[in-house]
Amino acid sequence: MKKTSTIILRDKKYEVKAGSTLRVALRRLEILPESVICVREGELITEDNIIKEGETIKLVSVISGG
Amino acid sequence: MKCKKCGGKAVINMRQHNMGLCKDDFLQWLPEQMLKHIEKQKMFTPDEKILVAVSGGKDSLALWDMLQILGYQADGLYIALGIDEGISYSSESQRLTEEFAKARDLNLHVVNMTSDYGIDLPTLAKETKRGRDKPCSSCGLVKRHEMNRIARDFGYDVLATGHNLDDEAATLFSNTLQWNGDYLIRQHPVLAERDGLARKVKPLFRFYEREMAAYTLLRGIEYIYDECPFAEGSTSTQYKELLNQLEHEHPGAKIHFFTKFLSAKKKGLFAEPTTEIVPELHICPSCGQPTSALELCTFCRMMEKSK
Numbered sequence: 001m002k003k004t005s006t007i008i009l010r011d012k013k014y015e016v017k018a019g020s021t022l023r024v025a026l027r028r029l030e031i032l033p034e035s036v037i038c039v040r041e042g043e044l045i046t047e048d049n050i051i052k053e054g055e056t057i058k059l060v061s062v063i064s065g066g
Numbered sequence: 067m068k069c070k071k072c073g074g075k076a077v078i079n080m081r082q083h084n085m086g087l088c089k090d091d092f093l094q095w096l097p098e099q100m101l102k103h104i105e106k107q108k109m110f111t112p113d114e115k116i117l118v119a120v121s122g123g124k125d126s127l128a129l130w131d132m133l134q135i136l137g138y139q140a141d142g143l144y145i146a147l148g149i150d151e152g153i154s155y156s157s158e159s160q161r162l163t164e165e166f167a168k169a170r171d172l173n174l175h176v177v178n179m180t181s182d183y184g185i186d187l188p189t190l191a192k193e194t195k196r197g198r199d200k201p202c203s204s205c206g207l208v209k210r211h212e213m214n215r216i217a218r219d220f221g222y223d224v225l226a227t228g229h230n231l232d233d234e235a236a237t238l239f240s241n242t243l244q245w246n247g248d249y250l251i252r253q254h255p256v257l258a259e260r261d262g263l264a265r266k267v268k269p270l271f272r273f274y275e276r277e278m279a280a281y282t283l284l285r286g287i288e289y290i291y292d293e294c295p296f297a298e299g300s301t302s303t304q305y306k307e308l309l310n311q312l313e314h315e316h317p318g319a320k321i322h323f324f325t326k327f328l329s330a331k332k333k334g335l336f337a338e339p340t341t342e343i344v345p346e347l348h349i350c351p352s353c354g355q356p357t358s359a360l361e362l363c364t365f366c367r368m369m370e371k372s373k
Contacts, residue, residue, distance in 0.1 A: 032307075034310040034313050035276075037283060043077070044284065046067040046078065062275045062276045062279040063293075063307065
């Protein structure tokens with residue numbers, strides 16, 4: 001069975017493969033690491049962290065317009 | 067990734083500095099760096115009174131927070147523009163700003179367009195040529211006018227805004243694409259006081275937007291996450307995205323773009339302002355603020371038209 005996890009950015013949810021780094025997952029989703037902060041269970045994490053099976057990682061968009 | 071200072075677990079990777087930091091070291095490093103640049107650029111001294119323009123967003127609240135940590139005398143100014151657009155944008159950002167100030171026992175000035183001038187910004191903009199399609203230009207004009215008015219009326223020495231490096235790089239990119247010479251000459255983290263115009267400073271000019279978001283999250287500061295509904299799809303957002311693509315391929319591209327521009331200016335790459343570029347200022351007969359117009363200033367002309 002495929003091992004997956006969830007990444008949330010604003011109101012969008014993405015299913016990603018567990019076991020790879022966040023950096024790889026962001027590249028596959030075409031999200032620039034420069035434009036987001038990654039949050040796991042309320043803690044900020046860097047993109048070299050490995051995505052664990054079944055977990056949810058929230059991305060906080062950092063770009064504000066105006 | 068490990069923290070460069072203590073070897074603990076890093077919470078942020080700043081590729082432009084080739085440095086990751088843990089929570090404690092990052093929260094110590096950022097205000098220290100800001101202090102270094104405040105002093106290097108001679109923005110203000112601990113004896114001076116600072117007015118911080120606060121929008122309820124991450125940058126201005128983080129700026130106010132760091133100024134308090136560093137022991138500066140900083141009061142806030144919130145301008146309620148009356149932007150609703152179905153998400154109560156202004157009222158929510160005002161609530162967050164007031165809660166931030168109350169929790170820290172800080173002094174906050176509030177200007178309310180509707181109660182103070184009898185008209186909200188979206189309505190005002192629709193009635194003017196300047197803001198018929200989008201109110202952003204009128205918004206900038208109103209904010210500049212009111213920030214200067216409050217700074218002057220209450221005797222503040224300096225006005226501080228939360229512009230970060232991404233804001234500055236996007237503005238520089240825009241002005242360069244259009245070869246806006248007069249804007250390029252004026253763009254600087256410190257604008258000296260002049261003829262009734264308060265000194266303006268941007269203490270966050272060296273920090274990426276991402277660092278400011280990390281700071282507010284790590285400090286537990288609640289800020290308005292939604293961007294202004296009128297800013298969605300704006301040119302400045304597009305430029306920020308473009309610059310982030312460049313940054314991704316070449317870490318440090320954004321900071322080099324802006325800081326090397328400042329160095330080039332210092333070395334005389336750009337001509338000094340002439341009297342044609344920096345027009346003589348007069349006093350507006352209605353509000354008493356400086357203006358390049360011979361009669362009413364642009365703000366008062368806009369308010370007159372809306373009556």
